[in-house]
Amino acid sequence: MRQIGLRIDVDTFRGTHVGVPNLCALLAEYSILASFFFSVGPDNMGRNLWRLLKPVFLWKMLRTKAASLYGWDILLRGTFGPGPIIGKKLGAVMKNAASAGHDIGFHAWDHYSWQAHVDNMSAEDIREATEKGVNLLEEVAGCRVTCSAVPGWRCNDTVLAVQDNFDFIYNSDCRGDRIFYPIVDGKVLSQPQIPVTLPTYDEVVGKSDITDENYNAYIISLLKPDELNVFTIHAEVEGILHYEMFRDFVKLAKNNGYEFIPLGDLLSDDVEIGSAKMLQKEINGRDGAVGVMEGFNFES
Ligand SMILES: [Zn+2]
Numbered sequence: 001m002r003q004i005g006l007r008i009d010v011d012t013f014r015g016t017h018v019g020v021p022n023l024c025a026l027l028a029e030y031s032i033l034a035s036f037f038f039s040v041g042p043d044n045m046g047r048n049l050w051r052l053l054k055p056v057f058l059w060k061m062l063r064t065k066a067a068s069l070y071g072w073d074i075l076l077r078g079t080f081g082p083g084p085i086i087g088k089k090l091g092a093v094m095k096n097a098a099s100a101g102h103d104i105g106f107h108a109w110d111h112y113s114w115q116a117h118v119d120n121m122s123a124e125d126i127r128e129a130t131e132k133g134v135n136l137l138e139e140v141a142g143c144r145v146t147c148s149a150v151p152g153w154r155c156n157d158t159v160l161a162v163q164d165n166f167d168f169i170y171n172s173d174c175r176g177d178r179i180f181y182p183i184v185d186g187k188v189l190s191q192p193q194i195p196v197t198l199p200t201y202d203e204v205v206g207k208s209d210i211t212d213e214n215y216n217a218y219i220i221s222l223l224k225p226d227e228l229n230v231f232t233i234h235a236e237v238e239g240i241l242h243y244e245m246f247r248d249f250v251k252l253a254k255n256n257g258y259e260f261i262p263l264g265d266l267l268s269d270d271v272e273i274g275s276a277k278m279l280q281k282e283i284n285g286r287d288g289a290v291g292v293m294e295g296f297n298f299e300s
Contacts, residue, residue: 006035009149010235019239024097027260028100041109148166161184198229276293279292
């Protein structure tokens, strides 16, 4: 079976406002359903500007032209006071995605703050951010939030334990190659993790001869028939700047016999789901450690 679980991360106000409607139109054109993960609280992504002081982030900015990907308005937003509450201003966009039949998932209350501070957040901080975000998302989208995916794959055992008390059918917080139940403090949790198997645009373009011209073919080359394939795109990137490139990817994947499905549909197969710990590891192209399924190796 040739399937690609398609996950769409929405990090910013602009990504929600422009990228999500663009992607919804494209997906409708090709009769594709996907999983959207929304950032619903304040847009403070502009605080990333301060990370320019860090050489890794500066390199990434230059390599991926983050300013042209996100737009300077996004990079500056949040640096001069609190950003807008995305879910309050753009709830209609989230509702439209829900009405179209996509999985509606929770990504972040404050994407920037989570990426920068999650390792110092208490269980109560994590619970509060998740509850605020899920409640607002359910209110504006008019549907149940069935899944979650932490920003930047910045996950740890405290996050997993807190999230297990919410009403999620699945979560997608790490890199790996099979669906598994996470083990925390020796206990197997009840919500399966659906790991992302493929790298994102910003992780690989500009490195090892991967360019805008050969990125699509590179991702296709990494797909594995009859195995788990989960691909993440960003509303800010594939929904705006590289919209036509993503359209080409959809066509190319279809020509190779692959169909796109929401992550939740990957659970409907009678695959036996094992358990594993989630570790924190540094991976190529990403700043800081990310959640990685124990035993998973990045060969590519
Ligand atoms: Zn994100």
